[in-house]
Amino acid sequence: MNHDAYDDTYIRSILNSVKTIAMVGASPVNVRPSYFAFKYLAERGYDMIPVNPGHVGKSLVGKPFVASLKDIGRPIDMIDIFRNSSHIMPVVDEALTLSPLPKVIWMQLGARDDAAAAKAEAAGLKVVMNRCPKIEYGRLSSEISWMGVNSRTLSSKRAPMPTHGQRLSLNRMSVGGGSTLAADRAAKDKLDPA
Amino acid sequence: MTDNSPGFATLAIHAGAQPDPTTGARTTPIYQTTSFVFNDADHAASLFGLQAFGNIYTRIGNPTNAVLEERVAALEGGTAALAVASGHAAQVVVLQQLLKPGDEFVAARKLYGGSINQFTHAFKSFGWNVAWADPDEPETFERAVTPRTKAIFIESIANPSGSITDIEAVAAVARKAGVPLIVDNTLASPYLIRPIEHGADIVVHSLTKFLAGHGNSLGGIIVDAGTFDWSKDGKYPMLSEPRPEYHGIKLQETFGNFAFAIACRVLGLRDLGPALSPFNAFMILTGIETLPLRMQKHCENSKAIAEWLSTHPAVAAVNYAGLANNKYNQLARKYAPKGAGAVFTFSLKGGYDAGVNLVSKLKLFSHLANVGDTRSLVIHPASTTHSQLDDAAKTKAGAGPDIVRLSIGIEDKEDLIADLDQAMS
Numbered sequence: 001m002n003h004d005a006y007d008d009t010y011i012r013s014i015l016n017s018v019k020t021i022a023m024v025g026a027s028p029v030n031v032r033p034s035y036f037a038f039k040y041l042a043e044r045g046y047d048m049i050p051v052n053p054g055h056v057g058k059s060l061v062g063k064p065f066v067a068s069l070k071d072i073g074r075p076i077d078m079i080d081i082f083r084n085s086s087h088i089m090p091v092v093d094e095a096l097t098l099s100p101l102p103k104v105i106w107m108q109l110g111a112r113d114d115a116a117a118a119k120a121e122a123a124g125l126k127v128v129m130n131r132c133p134k135i136e137y138g139r140l141s142s143e144i145s146w147m148g149v150n151s152r153t154l155s156s157k158r159a160p161m162p163t164h165g166q167r168l169s170l171n172r173m174s175v176g177g178g179s180t181l182a183a184d185r186a187a188k189d190k191l192d193p194a
Numbered sequence: 195m196t197d198n199s200p201g202f203a204t205l206a207i208h209a210g211a212q213p214d215p216t217t218g219a220r221t222t223p224i225y226q227t228t229s230f231v232f233n234d235a236d237h238a239a240s241l242f243g244l245q246a247f248g249n250i251y252t253r254i255g256n257p258t259n260a261v262l263e264e265r266v267a268a269l270e271g272g273t274a275a276l277a278v279a280s281g282h283a284a285q286v287v288v289l290q291q292l293l294k295p296g297d298e299f300v301a302a303r304k305l306y307g308g309s310i311n312q313f314t315h316a317f318k319s320f321g322w323n324v325a326w327a328d329p330d331e332p333e334t335f336e337r338a339v340t341p342r343t344k345a346i347f348i349e350s351i352a353n354p355s356g357s358i359t360d361i362e363a364v365a366a367v368a369r370k371a372g373v374p375l376i377v378d379n380t381l382a383s384p385y386l387i388r389p390i391e392h393g394a395d396i397v398v399h400s401l402t403k404f405l406a407g408h409g410n411s412l413g414g415i416i417v418d419a420g421t422f423d424w425s426k427d428g429k430y431p432m433l434s435e436p437r438p439e440y441h442g443i444k445l446q447e448t449f450g451n452f453a454f455a456i457a458c459r460v461l462g463l464r465d466l467g468p469a470l471s472p473f474n475a476f477m478i479l480t481g482i483e484t485l486p487l488r489m490q491k492h493c494e495n496s497k498a499i500a501e502w503l504s505t506h507p508a509v510a511a512v513n514y515a516g517l518a519n520n521k522y523n524q525l526a527r528k529y530a531p532k533g534a535g536a537v538f539t540f541s542l543k544g545g546y547d548a549g550v551n552l553v554s555k556l557k558l559f560s561h562l563a564n565v566g567d568t569r570s571l572v573i574h575p576a577s578t579t580h581s582q583l584d585d586a587a588k589t590k591a592g593a594g595p596d597i598v599r600l601s602i603g604i605e606d607k608e609d610l611i612a613d614l615d616q617a618m619s
């Protein structure tokens with residue numbers, strides 16, 4: 001897997017297939033990016049579980065916090081890691097002890113750990129790094145274009161009607177659109193200053 | 195067409211637009227409305243808190259304008275864009291995100307006269323201080339940088355002189371200074387030059403010109419390249435620090451590589467208010483569909499007319515970068531290989547009076563203060579757009595007393611040459 005540039009089909013197949021998402025590092029503070037993403041994904045019908053040992057006893061949009069992945073007690077499809085790059089490996093190690101194994105490890109915008117990714121991929125998991133699932137969902141469904149964002153997709157098909165709390169709009173038929181090569185290069189340079 | 199990189203003409207027609215989900219309308223509808231209903235109180239709260247994507251009020255965003263924004267972002271290779279009421283509004287909104295009172299920015303001396311006025315007078319009253327540099331000598335930008343410098347501003351093809359700026363050389367200065375490079379790409383349009391590929395961090399346009407192309411609508415746009423790290427040294431608190439306007443969210447942390455476009459929208463457009471009318475957005479979008487075809491014809495006509503003028507006995511000099519002997523021809527070949535644009539100047543041996551006389555005798559060229567129309571346009575900058583500058587500054591801006599500026603349209607070039615010929619004889 002080329003972790004510098006993901007195919008839309010790869011991202012779409014992940015967002016279309018996962019149902020249960022554990023968000024590690026979720027924050028109950030409503031101005032944190034993890035809060036925005038958690039709420040957005042919950043509204044799109046994903047079964048969201050907030051994981052943060054510092055907030056056990058509280059809940060995030062009605063979902064109670066758990067201290068660790070082990071405490072979830074039911075199968076999870078995807079782990080969305082809202083921690084910076086240096087804290088990724090322990091989370092992946094813990095994820096790989098779960099049974100059944102999760103299907104996807106997703107590292108948030110700004111986070112990347114190639115060694116952790118390789119370990120997860122060797123165990124058969126799919127990995128996405130340095131992306132936000134909310135932004136990717138918004139981009140592929142074209143919801144995000146409401147904010148003038150380059151979705152990098154084109155389509156001559158009528159979009160499915162946006163349906164509150166359902167994932168229909170993610171199946172918009174599209175081809176690749178305007179690229180953002182300069183931004184991709186800048187992101188790579190920032191993560192790998194050499 | 196490959197799946198990941200459709201060509202420019204395909205993007206000019208399709209980017210941002212898809213059939214309307216409700217009606218199936220194929221062209222982009224004009225959402226001529228001030229406001230949009232919320233699903234419920236919770237939806238309203240998440241929209242206002244920037245937690246959900248969606249429409250609230252046309253001063254913040256509008257679905258017709260959003261198509262225009264995505265279209266231009268795609269054409270420029272940026273991550274996102276924000277459309278505003280005019281090119282000048284785009285410049286104010288951009289600098290408001292970057293400068294605090296007492297801060298500075300370095301700008302090329304060769305700029306549209308209105309921009310020189312805006313920077314010198316209006317921005318001074320905000321406490322934003324401009325330092326001028328010579329775009330023909332990129333090292334003058336480096337010399338003008340101080341610890342208070344927050345941005346560098348240039349035009350890709352300068353108005354009125356038609357000179358080409360060495361964008362990569364100025365981008366290197368900006369990178370070294372740790373400040374973003376803003377490029378006004380109005381005169382080139384992304385068809386001729388894509389500044390982001392040469393190191394620009396922000397691109398602005400007056401959409402009023404070639405992008406719209408028809409001279410019937412004002413508009414401006416800001417494109418975020420997604421390349422600048424706003425949080426590395428605390429110099430750009432609008433993007434890196436908790437915003438009190440939004441309960442303490444940090445925009446770069448939340449929106450990643452399109453945070454600058456979001457800042458312009460939610461801190462600039464929302465509070466300063468220069469919103470683009472959805473009707474104008476529709477007119478401009480319609481224009482953009484034919485941008486590649488028009489630019490080809492604009493450049494073909496311009497080259498023919500510049501060559502013809504060079505041989506005319508009343509003409510002292512023709513400043514068109516597309517001519518092989520022009521000072522900027524080397525830069526034109528590098529940055530604008532498809533053509534050196536359609537705005538350029540020439541000087542008349544008869545000086546100021548000959549300029550005024552020419553303008554009054556033309557029958558097909560329109561005498562007015564715009565560029566980038568389908569129609570050919572002419573102006574005598576010294577007595578109009580640049581009249582507020584003193585003689586030395588006029589000459590430095592490429593608008594000396596003997597200079598006439600043309601904006602070549604897409605009529606038949608033979609008719610344009612005949613009109614110039616009769617007016618100069």
Ligand SMILES: Cc1ncc(COP(=O)(O)O)c(C=O)c1O
Nearest residue numbers: 280281282306353380400402413
């Ligand atoms: C290069 C350039 N930038 C900016 C502007 C300002 O644009 P507007 O008139 O849309 O405010 C103009 C207008 O002539 C221009 O030529």
